[in-house]
Amino acid sequence: MKVTDKHDKIIKAAIRVFAKKGFFNSRISEIAKEANVADGTIYLYFNNKYDILITIFEEEIGKIIAKVKQEIAKIDDPRKKLERFAYLHLRLVEDNRDLAEVIQVELRQSSKFMKEYRNKKFAEYLNIISQIIRQGQNQGIFRQDVMPGIFKRAFFGALDEMSRFWVLSTRKKYRVSTAAKQISKFFLDGILIPELKAN
Amino acid sequence: MKVTDKHDKIIKAAIRVFAKKGFFNSRISEIAKEANVADGTIYLYFNNKYDILITIFEEEIGKIIAKVKQEIAKIDDPRKKLERFAYLHLRLVEDNRDLAEVIQVELRQSSKFMKEYRNKKFAEYLNIISQIIRQGQNQGIFRQDVMPGIFKRAFFGALDEMSRFWVLSTRKKYRVSTAAKQISKFFLDGILIPELKAN
């Protein structure tokens, strides 16, 4: 990556600005200023304002998926994989606050105003979870009645809402590792006390 | 509700328009048209465009909370309460598609552009869940190490992501009751097979 890579400078600036103001309340001139380029320069690298947002989704989510997949692949036990996924997700949010906020807030919004845009990357991310479930079911570790299509959303949703709370709140009440363990424990063991389950 | 209650006509129209286009891509003139009133009339009932959105959040979420609280109060067993909550949430989304979409998409966005706006109603809704947990812990049904502040977000997040999927997709893959049972089962029993847990 060159020091003066304008494409990257603009993307980084846009993530900061979008995170702070939201897509619709962000001005091209603000992004340009934040990136230390002229307004017009942005249009040498992107077709329009939406294109910047799309590019953020595509490129940045792509990087995250690659990283998570790589880490998960190192682990065998599906239980550990799930726990690791939770940790990695929350850690990534923690380390990329602005990006996380943009993705959480704008990816929802964007599905509305860019009908042609289908986020395959996001679906790919969710499928990491469902693959872990199927592997666990094949190995006789997870219940057969667990529906992977529901589980992946429930698990992701739990992590997402947790991290949303973090992104929006100024101070952290819980540590990442604590939250990751709690949430994966909910899904693995449930919250009922063991004696009760025996019944 | 009077037939000519303009306030309500405008709110209902705004929910439809916001759900379809998103807040920023919705025009006051569209809402006025949808509500069969003049553009200027809207300003007799609301201060500005944002005010319509805020009012939707306040009034409509308020109604939902009242309904859910009432239903939950009829049940004693915290396990049943949790399952009932899941069902009610998904059922409400099912029955109020447009409202659900507006809340899901715009409530996130809005926290950004209306800094002064703190959604107490939403916090109140989440606290229904944490109260169930605390009740269950007091009764010795739920584990003591479950942190209600994390659980409420995880549980809500799971339901929210599930319903988001519904709102955006045209056809339903799963029935509400199926999804509600699966998700509450995840959280109550976990997904590990019982024999494995005994270990």
Place this chain on the structure above:
Amino acid sequence: MKVTDKHDKIIKAAIRVFAKKGFFNSRISEIAKEANVADGTIYLYFNNKYDILITIFEEEIGKIIAKVKQEIAKIDDPRKKLERFAYLHLRLVEDNRDLAEVIQVELRQSSKFMKEYRNKKFAEYLNIISQIIRQGQNQGIFRQDVMPGIFKRAFFGALDEMSRFWVLSTRKKYRVSTAAKQISKFFLDGILIPELKAN
């Protein structure tokens, strides 16, 4: 026509501004100022800047055609009709300097940037001339070898160039009636001296 007919006020203002600056160098804000309305008001009456120009062509040329046709119809002799046409054309240019300039300069240009636009009105205007020729040929007054399709363009072109000279020059060298007589005489009698023609 109401005193406050915005449509007309804008059209009149646009004719003045376009005549002075040319279409491309005219600003919407200038037209608005000239018409004593807000910039946005223009867009309540016209779709865009081009639409104003098109409307000028359509409406104003329409009025001119109606007037010329009416005047010509009063005359029987095709020779007098031709002379009258020349006079009316030059007189109309004289009395509507700005409009004449806009039509002369922009109608040519516009055919390029508005491909979809075909000026039927203008063709209709030219056909007044060719109809006079055909009438004269039927009456045995004009030569049979005169091709109306060529003549109408040659006659109009002669008048148009003459009037263009007027529009652009600050002072008039010739009177309208003088020029009209000369030009129609050229076409009727030619410029050769009679004795020479006998040969």
Place this chain on the structure above:
Amino acid sequence: MKVTDKHDKIIKAAIRVFAKKGFFNSRISEIAKEANVADGTIYLYFNNKYDILITIFEEEIGKIIAKVKQEIAKIDDPRKKLERFAYLHLRLVEDNRDLAEVIQVELRQSSKFMKEYRNKKFAEYLNIISQIIRQGQNQGIFRQDVMPGIFKRAFFGALDEMSRFWVLSTRKKYRVSTAAKQISKFFLDGILIPELKAN
């Protein structure tokens, strides 16, 4: 002319681009692309965009005048000169479609946005016609009451409108020589039948 004469390459490219899009809708980058040079290179040969247009007028009309004057000088009879002028004019338009279109469309427009620009070349071209008339009047061939200042415009206008029709239409209805003969005949003999004139 050198193969790499950038000045000429740019002029030729600009004529093509201006003819197709019009001056205001042409982009410097398009001309550069058409000329196979970099955008910046154009500014080594021309001061600005207008300067390219002016240069086209000056240089190209200059060449045409030289050619026409040379041809006309070979002829003695003013009647033949006029007919020859008509033929040459239409033939030149025929052979230089793009240039003709640029001159016809943009020369009118340009007088507006380049106030300082007075087209002496064009006046010189028109004066070829008035000189023919004066010569004919001195030789007792043309009527004394013909005003050369009006005639030159009428004659040029007739040819110009005829050729404009050609430039804009895709297919030719009349041959150049036919049109040239018709138009010069109009002006020499008029369109009245001889017997009628005798009266």
Place this chain on the structure above:
DNA sequence: GATGAATGAGTCTTCATTCAT
């Protein structure tokens, strides 16, 4: 209370021109 025509501030985008390489 209701209307909707009018307002004008605000922003994305374009593109002629520059200048470091």
Place this chain on the structure above:
DNA sequence: GATGAATGAAGACTCATTCAT
């Protein structure tokens, strides 16, 4: 001389909001 990436001024157009009727 040649390049083309970068600049930033400028303008068409939108739309929330107002207010005379």
